[in-house]
Amino acid sequence: MLISTLLLRALSCSACQWKSLQGSKVGYCKGLFFPGLDKPGNTSNPLGSKVTPVFVMQLSGLNTLGVSIARIDFAPGGQNPPNTHPRAAEILTVLEGTLYVGFVTSNPDNRLISRTLKKGDVLAIPQGFIHFQQNVGYGNAVAPATFGSQIPGVITIANAMFGANPPISDAVHAKAFQIDKKLVDKLQSSFWMIINNF
Numbered sequence: 001m002l003i004s005t006l007l008l009r010a011l012s013c014s015a016c017q018w019k020s021l022q023g024s025k026v027g028y029c030k031g032l033f034f035p036g037l038d039k040p041g042n043t044s045n046p047l048g049s050k051v052t053p054v055f056v057m058q059l060s061g062l063n064t065l066g067v068s069i070a071r072i073d074f075a076p077g078g079q080n081p082p083n084t085h086p087r088a089a090e091i092l093t094v095l096e097g098t099l100y101v102g103f104v105t106s107n108p109d110n111r112l113i114s115r116t117l118k119k120g121d122v123l124a125i126p127q128g129f130i131h132f133q134q135n136v137g138y139g140n141a142v143a144p145a146t147f148g149s150q151i152p153g154v155i156t157i158a159n160a161m162f163g164a165n166p167p168i169s170d171a172v173h174a175k176a177f178q179i180d181k182k183l184v185d186k187l188q189s190s191f192w193m194i195i196n197n198f
């Protein structure tokens with residue numbers, strides 16, 4: 001009941017914003033404008049990267065529109081670790097720098113599709129596939145990622161597996177990854193940072 005009420009309210013809100021844009025007497029719509037994506041994210045962290053999202057949480061007018069964007073910054077050597085978006089395909093565009101990027105297809109092939117992208121190159125990432133980017137150039141890199149959802153969601157693989165709270169049992173991990181429990185404990189006690197906090 002509460003959820004459907006909220007959803008209805010959100011839907012009508014977005015529809016009236018859209019109407020007022022088309023009628024355009026207002027000429028300006030709150031919730032459809034987001035400034036500042038020219039500013040680099042702070043990459044001073046162990047992964048050397050930072051995602052700045054502009055999803056429906058940051059830009060309410062995206063609600064029901066089915067699109068969103070994020071800016072990804074990379075220090076030299078910086079990485080956006082293997083992750084997947086359950087609700088969206090992605091297009092990554094390199095604006096500066098050189099990125100080694102890849103994604104892995106599903107079972108049974110698990111085929112790695114990878115490329116080194118330079119400025120101006122675009123990569124499409126199918127919905128749900130596990131993908132990663134690493135800066136292999138000498139300078140910083142910046143790559144906007146656009147999504148076919150206003151809230152694509154993100155699952156960072158290492159965090160989900162070894163940073164799960166409460167932890168997944170040693171026995172499950174030991175069998176799944178064919179490693180001993182000592183290594184499981186080591187991985188589980190590591191710090192799995194989140195650079196894409198959305």
Ligand SMILES: *[C@@H]1O[C@H](CO)[C@@H](O)[C@H](O)[C@H]1NC(C)=O
Nearest residue numbers: 040041042043044045046050
């Ligand atoms: C970037 O992040 C680091 C680590 O959290 C912090 O020490 C530093 O002050 C930040 N730099 C800027 C410009 O915000």
